[in-house]
Amino acid sequence: MDAEITRRSDNHHPTVWGDHFLAYIHLLGANEWEEKEHGDLKEEVRKMLLMTSSKSLQMLDLINKIQLLGVAYHFEHEIEESLSYIYTRYEEWINEVDNSDLHAVSLSFRLLRRQGYCVSCDAFRKYIEGQGDYNKALVSNVHGLLSLYEAAQLRVEGEEILDEAVNFTITHLKLLLPKLSNSLAIQVHNALKYPINKTIVRVASRKYISFYQEDDSHNEVLLNFAKLDFNILQKLHKRELCDITRWWKELDFAQTLHFARDRVVELYFWSLGVYFEPQYRVARNILTKMLCFISITDDIYDTYGTLDELTLLTNAIERWNINASEQLPSYMKLFYLALLNFYNEAEKELLKENKSFRVNYSIVEMKKLVRAYFQEAQWYNGDNIPTMEQYVKNGIVSSTYLLLVTTSSLGLGKEATKEAFDWIATEPPIAVAASIIGRLSNDIVSHERELKRGDVASAIECYMNDYGVTKEEAYTKMRKIIENKWKNVNRGCLKPLAVARVLPMAMLNLSRVAEFFYKDEDAYTVSKNNLRDIISMVLVDPITIQ
Template identity: 35%
Template sequence: MASASCTAPKTASEFHPTVWGDFFISYEPPPLQQSEKWMRERSDQLRKVVSQLFDAFDGVAEKMNLVDTLQRLGIDHLFEEEIATTLNIIHNVFNKFKHRDGSFIIDITKNPKGLLSLYDAANLLTHNEEALQKAILFSRHHLELMKSNLKSPLAEQVSRALQIPLSRTLKRVEAISYILEYNVHEQTYNPSILELAKLDFNLLQHIHQRELKTITQWWEDLSNDIGLDYIRDRIVECYFWSYSIYFEEEYTRARMILAKFFMLTSLLDDTYDTRATLEECRKLNVAIQSWDESDVSVLPDYLKKFFLKVMSNFVEFENELEPHIKHRNAYNRKVFQLLSGYYLQEAEWFHHNYIPSFKEQIEVSVMSAGIQALSVCILVVMGDIVTEEALEWAIGNNDAVRAGGEVARFMDDMAAFKNGRNKLDVASSVECYIKEYNVTSEVALAKIGSLVEDAWKTINQAHIDRRELLPFVHRVTNLSRSMAILFLDKRDAYTYSKDFKGTMVSHFIKTIPL
C-alpha cells in the first residue's frame, strides 16, 4: 500500500557540513624541501640504482623481500617490468610453511614475521581453497596471541594486517606507515630505496594538492549554481576515492574526471534518498534516460539546474578525451542512466513501505552501490591502454566488478545497521535478511560479513582468470580496497567524514621529511 510520502516531499537528512570548505582553494602548501627540479633529477638517479638490485640479488628470498619492500613503500609503480619478471620466477610460496602431510610447521608460531607473511599471502585465496582458509585462521589466531608482546614496528604492521589484510590495503595508505617504519633496523634496509620512496611521495603529493585546489573550486562553482542544501558536501572525500584508484602522476586527468563523476553520482543518490517525492523521482529518471535538455521543463525548479549541470559536465568529460576515444563517454552516460534506474527502484520501495526479499534487495542494492558505474568511468578516462574488451567487461558487471559492488553494499549496510539507518533509506540487506529468515542481528551480520569474504575471493579469482585485463582488474580492485578503509570497523567515513579527516591530512597536507 502506498504511503502518504508518494506526494509529500521528504525532510532532508541532516548530513554534517563539509569538514574542508574552501580550505584547498586558499591553501598554500609550504615550499618543497628541495626544488622540484632537483627532486625529480634525484628521483631518476635513485630509480636506476634500485633497478640494478633486481639483478644484484640472486636468491628467491632476496628478490621476494625487494618486491615486498617496494610494494609496501608505494613505489612499485616505478618498477612494473622488473617486478613482473621477478614474480614470474617465484613459485610454491606456501610450501615452506608446511610439512609434507599438509600440516603447518609449528615453529612458524615462533616467527611473527613468517606468520605475518603467511597471513598476507593466504588472504589472496579464491573459492574452495580450504588449505588457505585454514592458513588464515591458523596465522590470525597466533598473531592475535602474540601482538601485545611484539616490538615496534612489527607490532603496528601486525595490527594493521589484522584490521585489513595487506592484499586489501591501498598502496598509498600502507606507504605512509611503512616509510616511517622502514629503517636501519630492517634486514632489507637500503637507503636509496627509502630516499626514493620519500621523494616520490612528496612529489606526487604536490601534484595532488594542485588538483585539490582545482576540484574544490569546480565544486564551489557547481554547488553555488545548483543550490542544493540537502546533499552530502564531500568533494575532498570524492577526490580521495579517485586518488585511491590511481595516484600516479600520469593519471591527473583520470583523477579529476572520476572525482567529478563520483560527486555527481553522490548528488543523484542524495536527491532520490533525501529530498525528491516519488513523482519527482520518476520525472528525474525519465529526464536522465532520455538525456535531452528539453526534458528539463518537466522537473521541479530545484532540480532543473542540477539536471543541466549533469549534462554539461558529461559534455566536458567528452571534450577532455582524445578524438579517437571520445565515443567512450557513451559508456559513462549509460551507467549513469542505469544507476538512476536502481535509485528509482529503491525510491519506489521506500515510498510504498515495501520490504523486499533478501534476494530482491541485493539484486538492486549491489548495483545502487555504484561500483559498476564507477568501474566503467575508471576505464573510460584511463586513455589509450584501455581496450573495448575491458570496457565491455566493466559495463557487463563481471566478476571483480560485481564482487566490488557486494563489498561496498554489504560493508555500507553493516555500518548503517551499527550506526542507525537513515529513516529515509530503504530497508538494508541486513534488515531484509533478519526479516526473511527470522534471525538475530548477530546472525544476520555474520552472514553479511561472510558474503564480503566471498566477494573478496571472487576478486582474487579475477586476478587469475582475467590476465589479459589485469591492469584494469587492479584499478577496479582499488575501488574495493577504498571501501575497506572507508567502512573499517563498520563506520561510514564518507557520510560521517569527520572521523576520516586525519587520514586525509596525512595524504594531502603532511609531507614526509627527507
C-alpha cells in the same frame, strides 16, 4: 512549494576542509634538486633490482619492500621479469626453500598471486599436520605467521588450506601481540586490521615508510627514494585537488543543494584509492567529478526527493537531453543540467582523440544506476522489504561500482578499447563481486543510522526478514558473504586476463576503498572523525627528509 513538502534529511555535517586546498593554486611541482635527486635514487634502486639474483629470497624481499613503499610503478618491467622467472621455476623454488622458512614460501606465493600468476596453494601443505591443522611449531614465528596471514588474503574459492591459514594466523598473532616490541606490535595490529591486499595503496605506503624507517636494517637509498617520491606525488595530488575544489565551488552545490553531503576532498581521496600514479591524472579527475554527481544523486533519491519528483528525474535521465529539464523542480534542474554539462565536456575532450564513443557506455551505466535508486525509493515509499536476492541484484548496480569503473575508464589511455568497455558492460564476476563488497560493507556500518532515519531496508533487514535471524546473525552472514566475494575479486585478477590489467586492478582497488571507508563506520558520510587525519597524512603533510 518546497515549504509544503515534508522532506527527510540526514543533517550532514559541513565539509571539514573549507577552502584548504584552494591555497595550493600556485604550488609548483618538483624543484630542480628534487628532480635530479629523484632520478639518481631511482637509478640506484633499478641497479639493486638488476644486480640481485632473480631466483633468491633477497629479490623477493626487495620487490616486496618496493611495492610496500609505493614505488613499484617505476619498476613494473623489472618486477615482472623477476616474478615471471620465479613463476616458471616455482615448484623447483618451493622445493629448495627450507621447510622452516614459512616467510619465504608465503612471500613468493603472495607476490606471484598479486602479479596475476595462478600458483598453487599446495606449497603450504608441508606445514599441515595429520589432522589438517597447521603445525604448532609455527606459533612463535611472528614473521612467518604475518607473511602467511598476508598470503592467505589472496586466496580464491575452494582453497580451504588458506581459509584455515587465516583463522590460524589471526588467533596466534593476537596471542603474540602482548609479547612483541612496541614497533612490531603496532605493525602486527595494523596488518590484522588492514591486510596489504585489502587496503588503499597510498595509505599503506605512507604507513609503511614510517615502519621501514624504524627498521634498523633499512636501506637508506630505498627509504629516501620512497620519501621523495611520496612528496613529489603529493604535490601533484594537491594541485589536482585544488583544481577540482575550484570546479566544485563554481558549481555552488554546497549552497544550492544544501541537503547533499559536501565531500569533494573525501571523493578525491576515494579516486586516489583507485588510481594514485601520475599517468592516471585524467582518470582521477573524471572519477572524482563522477563521484560528486553520484553522491548528490544518492542524497536526492535516498532522502530529499519525493516519489513524484524522483519519477520526473528518472524519466529526465532516461531521455538524456536538455529539454527534459523543463519538467523538473528547480533544485533537480540545477543538478541535471550540471550532469549533462559534465558529460558534454568529457565528450568534447575525447573527441579530440577520436575516443568519444566511450561516453555512451558511461551514460548507459548512469541510467542503470538511477533505475536502481528509483527501485529503492519505490520499496521505501511502498513500505516493502525486498527479498535478499532482489536486494542484492539491485544492490550490484546501486553500489555504483559498475558506473565508476566505466566512467573512470573514459580517462584511460589505449588500454580502454571498445572491447574493454564491452567487457565491463557484461558485468564480469570480478565487477559483480566488487559491487557486492561495496554494497554490503556500506550496509553494515550505515544500517543503524539509516534505521533511525526511516530509510529503505538494507541487506541487514532483508536477510533478517528472509531467514528470521537476529541483527548480529545478519551482520555475521554479511561479513561471510564479503569474505567470499573477495575470493572472486582475487580470481578476477589472475592471468589470463580478458582486458588490460588496469581494469581488474581498478575493481580490486574499489573493493579496497570500500573496506577502508566502511571499516568501523561510514567514514564518507561522517568524515570528521578518523578519516580527516588519514587524508591529512596522505594529502596535506609531506614526509620530513633529513
